[in-house]
Amino acid sequence: MYPHEILSLYNLYKLWTNQWRSSSELKQIQEEKLRRLIHHAYRSVPYYRKLMDSAGVKPQDIQGTSGLKLIPTTSKKTLLALPKEEIVSEDFKNERLVTIQSSGSTGCPFSVLFTRQDSRLTWFSFLRAFTANGLNLWDKTLIYTGSFRIPSKKPWFEHLGILRRYYVAIEAEADARVEGILRFNPSVIQGTWGVLLALAKEVTGRSIKDIRTKLIFGYGDTIASSERKFIGDILGGRIVDIYGSGEAGIIAWECGHCPGYHINIDMVIIEFLKDGQDVSPGTAGEIVLTNLHSYAMPLIRYEQQDMGIRSDKKPLCGRGLPLMKSFEGRTDDFVILPTGKAVPPSFFIAVFTPLKDIFQWRVVQESAHKIKVLIVSSKVSSEKIRNIENALKEKLGAEVEITIELVDEIKKDPSGKRRAVVSKVK
Ligand SMILES: [Zn+2]
Incomplete structure (x- = not known):
């Protein structure tokens, strides 16, 4: 095993145990990560240095989430208009970075760069939510995704039968999408709700009976509860809704016990704003995101362009990760x-x-x-x-x-x- 793999396992362990920490401990972890990120961004990213200077803010002014509000928000449009040297950290300009294409859910494609370490952590945050919902190491997951996202090679553990993933391109014909299920016999299916809904309809049209999935993870589109039920009835398995983005990986997720979505506050800071002010629980606000693991291309108070409702309900499952009530992302048509x-x-x-x-x-x-x-x-x-x-x-x-x-x-x-x-x- 290489040193970076040992470090990865350690990070995975930390992330796994974090979910059971108290909310005050998690808040401490979050604010410590925030201070580190802000110092890093101010020192090594020209865009944030200029932004903070023009707002008259120094890194030491930001000790926690309330101080963070001193920094103005940043839109995707602003970042897209800037050259890479302005928004990518000088510390990583000679390193090989991982490019994630944000889905273009606003009809506005955007590439975000991550260090290898941060990109691995993002994957771990998915794993945490998935395993919390019952995914185990031997499960086979079938993922419906854009062909540009399908990796060209498998990681070493998949060759040992651990966390095996199979991919079907969403651009594929309906037949190929349905055949994916018959061919791989997955216990877990993952994709955007739009694709899963289309898949469920395609399966119904073919009167296929033997689909034995235990979990369905969906994201990306907003889904009505009737459609959710339909997908669950046809594809089998428990439905889990995930709120995430290319800019931050997973942001919040359902655990199957609590009303709402656990926010990964040890990975991100989420603000719900209306006219620049925090909204009260139960009220919809625009989501502004700070990705605490965005060292290559920091995203600080980034306008996520989704609406969300914060919650003041205590989790029932014992996790310290707080809840949000709901979110509304894209509502595209077929x-x-x-x-x-x-x-x-x-x-x-x-x-x-x-x-x-x-x-x-x-x-x-x-x-x-x-x-x-x-x-x-x-x-x-x-x-x-x-x-x-x-x-x-x-x-x-x-x-x-x-x-x-x-x-x-x-x-x-x-x-x-x-x-x-x-x-x-x-
Ligand atoms: Zn829960």
Whole structure:
């Protein structure tokens, strides 16, 4: 075993035990990590040094979460407009970093860089939530994800039969998605709710009976309780909703006992704000995130662009990780093809997320045969536009007319929601 693996196991152990610490101990851990991150960002990241200087804030002014509010919030748009040297820590400029494509759930793809250590910790935070819900070392997990996210090689432990993961690309045809279940016989299925819902419908259409999953982990889209029940009935297993993002990995998760989601306060700081002020429990606020393990490219008071409701309920399960009541992320539509087939929003996310030149996008289905794609980009080539058109045509069929329009800005819906896929076909 290499030294970094021993360190990883130690970190995994610490993270595992943290969940059972008292909330005051966890708060201490959180604030200690915050002080370290702020000093690091001020010393080695030009953007944060300038931001704090212009606000007249020194690292020593920030001793805890209340001091953190002295730093102005940062939007994705601000970070996207800056060169890498401004936002990546000088300490890691010569190191190999891990790039995570944030899903582009706002229709706005964004690459976040992590140190190897931080990226491993992010994975551990997923493992903590999954094992807390009953995942064991011998379980086989089937993951539905964008093909750009499928790793090219397996880690050593999977060769020993530990925490085995199998992948099916969400861009794959419905048949391939269903066959994934029959082929791998997974005990755990994981994917965005959009994909899981489509999968459950595909399984129903084929009258397949023998699906024996024990756990379904879903994330990424907002899911109605009736759809949740439907997925559970068809795919079997207990449903667990996860709130996470490419910028922070897992942020909050259900444990199966408590009303709401445990917030990983030993990994992140979450604020719920309205007009810049904390909202009271039970009221919806905009989520602002500080990722305490974002040393390569710090994210401090980052506008997550989701809404969430804080909770003042005490956990029933004995964990010290506090609860949030609910969150509302993306509420994208499915695109309904003339054949009646539904294409989940995650298909479009998989197409657009890897395209770095595209700042923002939205797919609008005007009618069964007509789709308009809006793109905000200053440098996308006509060749790339043709490629997008072809990728969409291949999936949606030749009978659907696709027009791509370059625009300066994509506005939020009047409801204030962000939607990347909007269908006017009901
Ligand atoms: Zn709990």
